[in-house]
Amino acid sequence: IRLGLRQIKSGTKASHSPTDQALHFRGAQCAIRAGSPTAKGNFNPSSAQQLRALKSGRQPLTPADYLNLTADCARYRARRRFMQVALSEEEAAFPLAFSMVIHDQLELFERLLRALYAPQNVYCVHVDAKAPADFLQAVRALAACFPNVFVASRLERVVYASWSRLQADLNCMEDLLRRPEPWRYLLNTCGTDFPLKTNAEIVRALQVLRGRNNMESEQPSAIKRQRWRYQHQVSETGTVVRTSVTKSPPPLGSAEMFTGNAYIVVTRDFVRHVLESPEAQRLLAWAQDTYSPDEHVWATLQRLPGVPGSLPPNNKYQLSDMNALARLVKWQYLEGDIMRGAPYPPCTGTHRHAICIYGLGDLPWMLQQQHLLANKFDLSVDEQAVQCLEEHLRHQALFGPGS
Incomplete structure (x- = not known):
């Protein structure tokens, strides 16, 4: 943590190798201000184009890269800057469990895990049984570097909108109940999620629930x-x-x-x-x-x-998705001018299946919401959106809100 603090404060980097490019919380073009036009929901499309132009063009890390990185677990954990200690007694006393259902985008998964990781928590990773063998091998190697990260004991062939997606979470739930960690709450995630809150902020939000669950639940159309x-x-x-x-x-x-x-x-x-x-x-x-x-x-x-x-x-x-904590999702057909009644501003990234894949310009507004995580992100669409969220969350975790 001291090393991380020194590097964040000084802006120095320990390495310049290709596999280190995604490790550092660089800060370039990452200012997120609550009073910006984006935060008010009036983002300029020309600004969105400029932000998309900031993408690094770096190729995501491959399964082979991760097999090399995880050959020395101690070095891997330090090099990839995973938190090695609980940052507060409050967090240590309130461990969480995560079910993580993934099938591709290995680097994005690892960065999601790093953003959520705390040593007192426990993480079940369900890899789609259809995923390539080298992908599964790399995930197993990564998980083996942590005592509280594991691959689900049963892997499903996940088909979109089918029972298999829910069964994947059930498999992780069964495994997590057998674990020794005394986790309090479970949050399920997929490989295109990313947190909007630090572990401490998540813990405090869950403490307020006082033993209640939280999710979208409404009468059906x-x-x-x-x-x-x-x-x-x-x-x-x-x-x-x-x-x-x-x-x-x-x-x-x-x-x-x-x-x-x-x-x-x-x-x-x-x-x-x-x-x-x-x-x-x-x-x-x-x-x-x-x-x-x-x-x-x-x-x-x-x-x-x-x-x-x-x-x-x-x-x-009744609780709508915008009032629930679980996930922030922007649907294309609902985007618009907030001042004219739209629930959220236009997406600055792109859309897939009518869902916004966030761009950097979405972040100021997103970080004003109460949601714990957001969906969807894609490094090939806008890596800077993920990079800046990483920087923001690590800074908040180490220095506290408002610092």
Whole structure:
């Protein structure tokens, strides 16, 4: 930590090798000011073009690079500047668990892990069974350098919008409950996420919940109800398709279905309940042939009476994605002028499946939000967005807010 402090203060670098280019919190063009036009939601498109031009053009690190880097774990941890001690007694007393579901973008995953890493926490990494062998080998080598990072014991062939995505998190949940770390809350992540808060800020946000879970959970639209009204199956082309077979009603008695997204912040007791409760297991079994079950299973469990950390089903307790803590996502069709009623300003990066892949110009506004993490990032779209978030978070962690 002292070394990191000296280097951040002085701006010096310990190495200039290609594999070190992503290690350092350089600070160039990374000023994030709360009063900037971007933060107010009035970002100039011409400025966005200038910011995109700041991309380094550096090629991401490869599996072979990581196998070389992790050959000496002590050197790797120091060289890649992972936090080696808890930064406060408060954080040490409130360990967290992370389920990390990934399939590509190895360097982005490692930088996500580094941004979230603290020695008192525990991290389960689920690698898609379809991922290349060298990718999995590199992830295993990376995980082996930390006593609290491991690859899930069962790996699924993950298909977008299918049951396999939720099963990947369930596999990590089972593994995490068997771990010795006394973690309090679980947060699930994917390989295109990045945190907006330091570990200390995450801990304080979770302490305020006082044992409640936090996730999007709202009454479903008529379109969303179609996702569980008919059976769905994975086609030969690897996509989820709807069949003409009508499903039986959900096994909830008089309780209702709710909808949300795949991202959750849940207590240890919630995880144990999901894996052990007959009621929860019936819902999980029923949902396996629905479309994108992770977007209604978690949201429904969150509103069932008796589920640890849940909220009542009454409409007063509905929570939208923008009011939940779990994840900040910008949908293309909702972007616009905040002063004219849009929920968020235009994306300064690009879009994929109508979701913003953030650019550097998105950061000032994003850092004013309460969300713990954001989705999506891509080093090939704008590495500076990730670089500047890394710098900001490390500075906040070491020096405190407002420094």
